[in-house]
Amino acid sequence: MRLGVNKHVVRCSIGTVSGESKTHFPAKSQRSSFSAVKFRPGDGSSDLAVSSSSRRELICIVTWPCLLPLIGCLPANALQAGAKEYLLIKEEVRKVLSKGKAAGVLRLVFHDAGTFDINDNSGGMNGSIVYELERPENAGLTKSVKVLQKAKTQIDAIQPVSWADMIAVAGAEAVEVCGGPPIQVSLGRLDALVPDPEGRLPEESLNxxxxxxxxxxxxxxxxxxxxxxxxxxxxxxxxxxxxxxxxxxxxxxxxxxxxxxxxxxxxxxxxxxxxxxxxxxxxxxxxxxxxxxxxxxxxxxxxxxxxxxxxxxxxxx
Structure with a gap:
């Protein structure tokens, strides 16, 4: 899928207690929330320098378990927003999302992203669904948008979030709240300012x-x-x-x-x-x-x- 995104590799060097070897953990990402933490590849020490091997050991023990899950989930093709922003969206979505509303929210994802056309790289997950609610194929989705609007208003007061990010995260939460797998999605999508072309969603009568x-x-x-x-x-x-x-x-x-x-x-x-x-x-x-x-x-x-x-x-x- 042509997203036109460059890939960078961030390497973290973690010194062992003995100082004889280093373990490198590459994580493909765009400018991640970890960009402010710099690891020097030469000697296994970081800008948070310590004077003794015991203190280096302590820092590794305390910080590495926290960093590993976040570094491991950073995708190569997206701008990963901070963990606090992601958790804020999840928290507010969970306040307005119930099992009974989950199917409608998940359908919102499919109808927003389903306008994508790989031939000209147009449409897709861009929040344009908010301009397309009057279309016959989107009947009933106004209710789901109103549900998410409540959460989005609370989030925007703290940290503005695009409709595209909002819908993508909400759909993942809809799956999980109904017992499905946890799904980690990236943040950083920009919203479209106009509706996507019509006639791109699969029709219910297709073979x-x-x-x-x-x-x-x-x-x-x-x-x-x-x-x-x-x-x-x-x-x-x-x-x-x-x-x-x-x-x-x-x-x-x-x-x-x-x-x-x-x-x-x-x-x-x-x-x-x-x-x-x-x-x-x-x-x-x-x-x-x-x-x-x-x-x-x-x-x-x-x-x-x-x-x-x-x-x-x-x-x-």
């Missing part, structure tokens, strides 16, 4: 071939199409519990309840959901995710991060 072509135009593979479709496991589509993010979606797809006569089973899922299980390539992934929820969680997490980074214009880049 598997049409879906795969649509997702390819967004830089997403068939495997990522199937993984992201698992988001329908929450909400009112009829797959398992509406408030539990799990792999029920794939298990129900294999059962094809919509082919049964009578009852409400024919109302489960959309035509596009039904189409996936009729395609051999999609079916292979459906079976894998039905067998392993852990695999689904891992692949969904990776596909989600790719989705919310699509078409992004980053600050200071």
């Amino acid at each position: 598997a071939s049409g879906l795969k072509m649509c997702f390819q135009s967004k830089g997403l593979s068939t495997q990522e199409l199937v993984a992201l479709s698992g988001a329908h496991t929450i909400g009112s589509k009829g797959f398992g519990s509406p408030n539990s993010f799990d792999n029920s979606y794939y298990k129900v797809l294999l059962e094809k309840p919509w082919t049964s006569s009578g009852g409400m089973s024919s109302m489960i899922g959309l035509p596009s959901d039904h189409a996936l299980v009729e395609d051999d390539e999609c079916l292979r992934w459906i079976k894998k995710y039905a067998d392993s929820e852990n695999l689904f969680f891992e692949d969904f997490k990776n596909a989600y991060v790719k989705l919310v980074n699509s078409g992004v214009r980053w600050k200071n880049m």
Whole structure:
């Protein structure tokens, strides 16, 4: 996916107690919140110089466990904002987000990022959804925007946040609050000032071939199409519990309840959901995710991060 982002490597040298060796931990990032901490590669000491090996040992023991999780999650293709800003957004989102509202918030992510077109690098995760709420395909999303507006107002009073960042983080929180995998996303997206072009979201009536072509135009593979479709496991589509993010979606797809006569089973899922299980390539992934929820969680997490980074214009880049 062409985001036009340069990559830099930050190396941290941690001296051992004996001073005989160093361990190097490269972390690809743009100007991270750690840029103010400088590590000299020559002797294993830092600008926070200490005079004895015992003090060096103490600093390493105290600070390294705190830095490691943050350094490890810094992506190569984004500006990682400070941990305090990220935690502030998460905290305020959790105040307004419930399991019942999670599906709508997650749908907001798909409809904002889903306008991306890899051919001209236009659209994507840019907050333009706030200008597109009157479009028929976005019916019902005004409620989700209002939910997030409450949190955004509180955050903006402390640290301004873009709608694109707000929606990306809120979608990840929606997944986790319903029992799905924790998802770390980067901050630093800039908002669009105008709506994105119309007609770019996948239609509910598309067959598997049409879906795969649509997702390819967004830089997403068939495997990522199937993984992201698992988001329908929450909400009112009829797959398992509406408030539990799990792999029920794939298990129900294999059962094809919509082919049964009578009852409400024919109302489960959309035509596009039904189409996936009729395609051999999609079916292979459906079976894998039905067998392993852990695999689904891992692949969904990776596909989600790719989705919310699509078409992004980053600050200071």
